[in-house]
Structure formats: C-alpha cells, structure tokens
Amino acid sequence: MNQNPSSARTTTGRIRWLPVIGLIAVIAAITAALGYQVSQSSSSSSAASPANTLRIEHRGGLGEADGAVPDGVTVFDDEIPAVVNLDPDLLKALRGAATDAADNGVELYVNSGWRSPEYQNQLLREAVAKYGSQDEAARWVATAATSPHVSGDAVDLGHSDTTVWLSKHGSEYGLCQIYRNEPWHYELRTHAIDYGCPRMYADPTQDPRMQK
Structure with missing residues (x-):
C-alpha cells in the first residue's frame, strides 16, 4: 500500500x-x-495567632503543666491544665457554647488558655524578639502581671469555624472577643447575655488593664 x-x-x-x-x-x-x-x-x-505560633515553636520549653496546649484539645479536656485552670464560670460558659455549637458541627478547640507566669514571660520575651520591640510585642502578648491568661480569665480558640460561630452566638453565653486584632481571644462578660458584647479594643495596648 x-x-x-x-x-x-x-x-x-x-x-x-x-x-x-x-x-x-x-x-x-x-x-x-x-x-x-x-x-x-x-x-x-x-x-494564626502570633502567640499561638510561639506556643507551637516552643511547646517543649515549659510543658503542659505551665499551660502549653497539645493539638486537638477541646474545652472538655479535663486533664489539660490550660483548660481546667480556667475561671470556673468561663469554663462553664465555654462548655455550654460548645454543646450547642456541636449541633452545627462546630467544636471549640483550645489553642491557649490558662498560663503560668513563667510561660507568659517566655511568650513575651519571644514576642519582643519576633516583633523587634517591647511596644510592638505588647500588641500581641501581655506581661505576666497583666495577662488575663495568667489569671485564667481568657482563652484563645482555634479553627476558623469556631471563631465564626462565636462571633455570631458568643454573646448568648457571655463570651466576647475583646481585641479587634485577636479574633481568637475570648473572655467572659456576663452582661453580654442581655446587652451584647462591649466595644472591642483595637489591641491589648488600648485596654486599661494592660496599663498596670
């Protein structure tokens, strides 16, 4: 062919x-x-939270007993000091919110909760090294003397669906975002149940509690 x-x-x-x-x-x-x-x-x-990034990088420094949080911890993990050392009323509100959030397929994961003074000071030192100055670090990490984490009055919650859910429903449980630059940071404000959450500070440097 x-x-x-x-x-x-x-x-x-x-x-x-x-x-x-x-x-x-x-x-x-x-x-x-x-x-x-x-x-x-x-x-x-x-x-990611700058403080949370530091927590992950240096988790082995002081350990869970000082408030370091392993991956996957929720507000129901009683064996984790960062959770069980939170203020009892805050923890009760968190667990109430978590129970209802679960109906929408949302879990309240804890990135950071209670911290020892030593752990808080470590985070602050590393924030100064990361951001280059004490003033800039103060926008993200408080001193041990002023941090609500050290007193057990604050929790950093992880996963975007968690913070989205709380931004809509948190006030129903008295859970409020306190700082505009930290959507993961929540504290208990019981009056928010009736009147809504108070106006947020731009960052921790605007909070009068941080001026002590």
Whole structure:
C-alpha cells in the first residue's frame, strides 16, 4: 500500500509531539499542586495567632503543666491544665457554647488558655524578639502581671469555624472577643447575655488593664 509522503511526515510529527505534550501536562499539574499547597500554607499562617505560633515553636520549653496546649484539645479536656485552670464560670460558659455549637458541627478547640507566669514571660520575651520591640510585642502578648491568661480569665480558640460561630452566638453565653486584632481571644462578660458584647479594643495596648 502506498502512503503519501506528506501524510507520513505529518503522522511522524504527531507521534514525536505526543510525549512532549504529555510532559507539559504533567509539569502543569505539578505546578498547580505546589501552588495550591503554598497558597493553603500562606492562608493558614496569616490566620494564626502570633502567640499561638510561639506556643507551637516552643511547646517543649515549659510543658503542659505551665499551660502549653497539645493539638486537638477541646474545652472538655479535663486533664489539660490550660483548660481546667480556667475561671470556673468561663469554663462553664465555654462548655455550654460548645454543646450547642456541636449541633452545627462546630467544636471549640483550645489553642491557649490558662498560663503560668513563667510561660507568659517566655511568650513575651519571644514576642519582643519576633516583633523587634517591647511596644510592638505588647500588641500581641501581655506581661505576666497583666495577662488575663495568667489569671485564667481568657482563652484563645482555634479553627476558623469556631471563631465564626462565636462571633455570631458568643454573646448568648457571655463570651466576647475583646481585641479587634485577636479574633481568637475570648473572655467572659456576663452582661453580654442581655446587652451584647462591649466595644472591642483595637489591641491589648488600648485596654486599661494592660496599663498596670
């Protein structure tokens, strides 16, 4: 059977191009996957609490007895000092909210709760190193003498669905976001049940309690 030479050249060309096209497709798929992973990582990092980042990096320094929190802890974990050493009324409100939030598929995970003075001072030292000055660090981490974490009156809650749910329903339990720059930080304000949460401070440096 005779074959047209030009047709043969076309067929050969197509065959030669097939591996190249396949290689290009593979490279494109790998690039897209890597790009997605970087994007997800950047998104998670941008949403992380600076204090929580320090907590994760130095979890082994002082340990759970001083308030370090392992991954996956909820407000119901009685064996974790950072949870059980919270103010009893705050913990009761958190557990009441968590029980109702579970009906919407939301769990209240604890990133940080009660902290020992030593642990709080460690976080502050590292915040100064991270942000370059005491003034900038104060926007994120309080001293041991002023921190509501040390007194057991504050909790940092994790996972975006948790904070989204609390932003809508937290006041029903007296749970209020206190600082605009810290959507994870909640404290108990019982009057919020009837009157709503008070106006937020821009950051902890605007809170009169931090001026002691």
